[in-house]
Structure formats: C-alpha cells, structure tokens
Amino acid sequence: MRFRASRASRQAYSRRRFRLSQSLANRLTIGFAIGFAVLTGLAVIGVARFIQQRQDFEDATARSYQSEIQARNRLSQGRNPVAARATILAQQRRRQSLRDEISNQTRDTALLVGAGLIAGLTGAALLFNGLISSMRRPLEDLVAASERLAAGDLDARVEVGGLSETASLGRAFNEMAEELQRRTGERDQLDRMKDEFVLTASHELRSPLTSVQGFAELLMMERDNLTPEQAETVEVILDNSRHLVRLLNDLLDLARSDAGQLRIEPEPTEVETLVEDAERAMRSQIEARGQTLSEKIEPGLPTVSADRDRIRQIMVNLLTNANEYCPEGAAIRVKATRVDAEVEIAVIDDGPGIPRDQLAHIFERFSRGDAGLTQRVGGTGLGLAISKSLVELHGGTIAAQSTPGEGSTFGFRLPAIGSPNPTEADRSGAQA
C-alpha cells in the first residue's frame, strides 16, 4: 500500500513537472525559435542581396573598363577619335554612377537588416515583458500572502490563476496554509488540554499529599515515642512529600507561565527587605552544611518594583542551588548594587563552578548540573527556568557567570522606581 501510494505521488509529481516544462519553458522556446528564425532569415536575405549587388556592380564596372580600353585602342590607332573620346568619357561617367548606386544599395540593405533587427528585438522584449508581467502579479500576491502568514494571519490565501506555474504555486501555497492552520489549531487545543491537565493533576495530587505530609508531621510531634529507626522513616516521608510539593508548585508555575497566566503583584519594596526575607528562609539550611552566608548591600539603593513572595521564591531558589552544589564550608554571598536604572541582586559562591557548555543552557527546563552531583541534590530542574520567567515578569533580567573551580554568580536585575536619597535621585535624573 505504501509503495503504491508513493508511486502514485511520484507520478503526480512527474505529471506536474511535465506540465511545468510544457508551459513556461515551451513559451520561451517557441519565442526564441521564432525570433531566431526571423533574425537568421533577415541576415541571410541581407547578406545575399549585398553579395548580389556587389557582384552586379563589379560585372558592370568590368564591362565599363573593357569598353574604355577598346575605345583607347581605337584612339591610339587613330580610328574615329571623336567617337572614341566620347565613349571613354561616357564609361568614366557610368562607373561614377555605378559607384553611387552600389553605395546607395549597400546603405539600403544595411537599413533593411537594421530595421529587421530592431523589430525582432522589440518583439522579443515585448514577449518577455508579457511573460514577466503575467508572472509578476501572482508572485507579488504570493509574497504578500507569505508575509501575512509569517506574521501569524493563518487565514492568508492567494487567488489561483495565470500561468500554470504560478497557478500550481498558488495551489501549493493554499494547501500549505490550510495544513498550517489545521495543525496550529490542533496544537493550540493540545496546549490548552496540557495546561488543564497540569492544573487538574496539581489540584488532585495536593489533597492526598496534604494528608501524607500532615500525618507525617503529626508523627514527628510524637518523636519521643518513636524508635530512632521509626523517626528516620518518618523524616524520609516528610522530605519526599516536601519535594513532591515543590515539584507540583514548580510544574504549576511553568504551566501558568506557558499559558501566559503567571502573574505578579509588584509593589515598591526596599532591597534590604528582599535580602532579609531570603536570608531568613535559608540561613539555617546553609549553616547546617557548615557554609557561611553574608550580604553586602550598597548604601542608598533606590526601592525596586517587586512582588515580595516571588522575589523570595527566586532568591531561595538561587541560595538553595548554591547550598546544594557547593561543598561544606563554602562561602555564599548576597550582593546588591545599583546598575544604571536597575538594582542587581547577586548570589555569589566559591563552589565548583559550572562548565561552559552547561552554563549556556542553565536557564532551560530540566537543565541540571553534572549527573554525579544531581543524584545527591534534590532540586526539580525547574527552579531557574521559573526564576527567569518571574524576573522577566518584573521587567528585569537574570544572568549566570561561572569560572570552573572558582565559583558561580547568579544575578538578577529589577527596575528601580525611586530613591530614598535625594542625591541619588538627582543623579538618576541627570542620567535620564
């Protein structure tokens, strides 16, 4: 079946090719043949006429010389000298008129051939112009429709007509646009189904998870009545249910981001507040690994436009990465500085760093550090992708720098909205 189908399509293709070669190519061939025949005919006729006229001229000139020589002989013999002198004079005049005649004839022939050439070339030019203009309109329509299609107007179609090539081009374009529209519709529907599925799944999984985590917490409250093995088991249940919750939250954020429904509620916020929020959430976890956490906030920073919960989510994500990927004893620093009309908050560590090839994809989904570390590290692989979406929703940017063996810096910038310090305000006013 497949073979037959492919043969049928091959035949259709070769038929189409045959039709193509019949129309434009044949018109051109016929045009060239006619033009070539006309021009060749003109040239042959012109050359033949020129040769004939030249021949006649030379014959007549030779006869004239002969008559003159005979007359000169008669003159030298003294026979009828008056008549002989008259003949010599007449023959000289005749040759002069023959020369005038041949030059006129040559000019006429040249004019005839030249006029023919001009007529032939003009005809050819008109033929080409006709062919080109009959192709131009449909091609212009195709270009315009392609541009509309590329700009997202999936209703763009062209009128099918004109030469068979432009007609089949138009048909092919319309079929393609039809297919594109159908597939785009299917894809949009699939996207909506996916978003709905993630929302529903997240909702349905959350209730049982609430029970698991809630009862595990209840058990932990009775820790004193548990054996060490039992307590450890309950810890495992708690750790894993928390991890599942993180994963669910991340998936939900991503689904919202894809659907354009990830929203923030930014308010004027002090940078110190944002840094303190994050440090409060992360300090014990970082110090539990024997790592240090310090901050350096440039004095007189302007307030920024920030959704406090979401910025905490971003910073907790960056600090968690530093905490988990750096060895024990590492130094983690948070640094806030002003950069033009923005404030940059950076999380800097002196850990193992990130190889260049991984750094290039670090903000992509499920992009994670090297496999050996990943086994130990409990992230979801979604945190940086979500952080990037969130920073961009704030109108900011996020970037990563790293030197393997020396450490990594993850910095994001938020737009500054005001300045608590008048000199700072003056400076930003002067810059603007």
Next chain:
Amino acid sequence: MMAKILVADDSATILLLLRTRLEMEGHEVETASDGQGVLDALSAGGPQPDLLLLDAMMPRISGIDALRQLRAAGVETPALIVSAHQDKMDAGPPDDLGIGGYVSKPVDFEALFARIAELTSG
C-alpha cells in the same frame, strides 16, 4: 485562646488531620463533609462557631457557595477558605464575602494557627 471552629472538607482524612491538629492546639472542633452540612450545623441552633474553616471545592454546595448563602442570611462569622490551589489568585476572591484568608494545601499549620488567633481574638 481556645475557639469553637466548624471545619468542612469532603475528604475524611483531611477532616481527621485538621481536627486532630486543631484539637491539639486546644480548639473545639465540629466537622461537616460538604456545604450543606455547614448550613445545617449553623441553622441547628445551639452555640454558634467562632470561625469557619471551609474547603473551597466540595461536591453539591461548595465552601464558597455555603459562605455566600450564610452572608446573604446575615451570618458574620469569620471564615477561612482552604484551597488546593497554590495561592489566592487561582481561587480568586469571588465577591466580598468577608473571607478572612486563604489556606493552601498542604497546610502550613503554624501560619494557620496564627491566623485563627488573629481572627478570634477580637
């Protein structure tokens, strides 16, 4: 401070969890398995609860619908809405139903206890 709390959720295990944790905190807990149960409990007479803790999504009458009917009947009891959704933006405040706050699942009990104390202290 001890409060009388009416908890409604269609999941028996969640009800058990909420009841256990709230009772451990010293609160008095009454339960309902859907919105109708909430309406029945409040119209039965007897001592009224100090606080309602309602699941947003329940079969038949949801927590939101039950609260809407109660508010229409002039019941001003403070209410907290429990939602499986991650944050309040999904549930969306439907009207001004005097909702005292949203509790997302899984429940952060420390935050819940703090909010209950705020709502029942006055």
